[in-house]
Amino acid sequence: MIELLKVLVCMPFLLYSCYSDIKTRRVSNNVWFMMFGVGFIFIMYDLMTYGLPYLVRNILSFLFIFAFVYILFQVGAFGGADAKILMVISLIIPTFPAIELGSTSLPLTGVPPINLFAFSVFGNSVILTVIVPIGLCLYNLVKNPSESLKRPLYMFIGYITPISKLEKGHFRMIDSYEDTKDGLKFKFSRSGTEISSDVIKELKMYQKEGKVKDGVWITPGLPFMIPITAGFITAVVYGDLIFQLTMQFMMM
Numbered sequence: 001m002i003e004l005l006k007v008l009v010c011m012p013f014l015l016y017s018c019y020s021d022i023k024t025r026r027v028s029n030n031v032w033f034m035m036f037g038v039g040f041i042f043i044m045y046d047l048m049t050y051g052l053p054y055l056v057r058n059i060l061s062f063l064f065i066f067a068f069v070y071i072l073f074q075v076g077a078f079g080g081a082d083a084k085i086l087m088v089i090s091l092i093i094p095t096f097p098a099i100e101l102g103s104t105s106l107p108l109t110g111v112p113p114i115n116l117f118a119f120s121v122f123g124n125s126v127i128l129t130v131i132v133p134i135g136l137c138l139y140n141l142v143k144n145p146s147e148s149l150k151r152p153l154y155m156f157i158g159y160i161t162p163i164s165k166l167e168k169g170h171f172r173m174i175d176s177y178e179d180t181k182d183g184l185k186f187k188f189s190r191s192g193t194e195i196s197s198d199v200i201k202e203l204k205m206y207q208k209e210g211k212v213k214d215g216v217w218i219t220p221g222l223p224f225m226i227p228i229t230a231g232f233i234t235a236v237v238y239g240d241l242i243f244q245l246t247m248q249f250m251m252m
Contacts, residue, residue: 003097006042007236010035010092014229017085021223025170027081032088039092061094062087065118082224089232090118097236109239120240125224125231127241132222133157144215151217158219163203163212166195173199174217184211192219 013035017027046054069086072078095115099106112120133156140148140155148155158174172192178185184206193199195218206212234241 002042002045003093004099006039006093007097007099009038009042010089010232014085014225014232017081017225018223018229021081021225025221025223027085027225029084032081032084035085036088036091039088042092058091058094061116061118062090064116065090068119068122079224082228085225085228086118086122089121090116093117096120096239099236106237107235107239108237109244112240112243114240114243117235120235120242121228121231123231123240123242124234125227127245128230128234129222129224129227147215154217158217160215161218162214163200163207163216164214166200166203166216166218170221170223171195171218172221174219177212179206179211186216 013031017031020027020031043058046058065086069078069083073080073083094117096107096111096117098111114120136157136159137148137155140159144160147160154174172194174188174192175186176189176193177187203212203216207214238244
């Protein structure tokens, strides 16, 4: 029952962080302070119940996750909010929660050899993020098959939006562009092009002059808090996706 309560307590904070990340691409530090404050009750309960072994395990779990997400944050592969949520999870739920629902035991696939719950949450979130490129690819093949096949790599990371419908938001153009004597030239840019009011105005002007079609490739900024939340739920219910995929591959 305690393990189930831990999961239920974490869920509102995860869901709110998803909402905040979608709306503003930011999550207030107060969310993590409040989550840790509520979770501290469970930390103290487990400490009194299991004693020193639990404390050592909890500290080691936190240090491992802290070092792991810190490295990812420093290389720019991780946001600050994403790192903080995993660290708080590692403190509240250091190992896989064993939950009994009637005759069903969760996680369904059992506990993986590396019994670090937050690490499995991260691994699951990375696997689940792969769904996004697949979804974009299918969308582009249905919506704009001819244009998509001209840019096969683009259709995995973005989609075409009419210039008339462009607006400032949490997405960027995949290409950079340059007005040359031969017309408007688009080329791939690693950093893309921020869609500002000036860029929208300029593109509309080029469109009126016939230098560009009514459509440019844009890529959405995916809030990683959504895959983390999905990875959390998957870890609780199913287990560690990477471990299960590895086992399936070895069996093949």
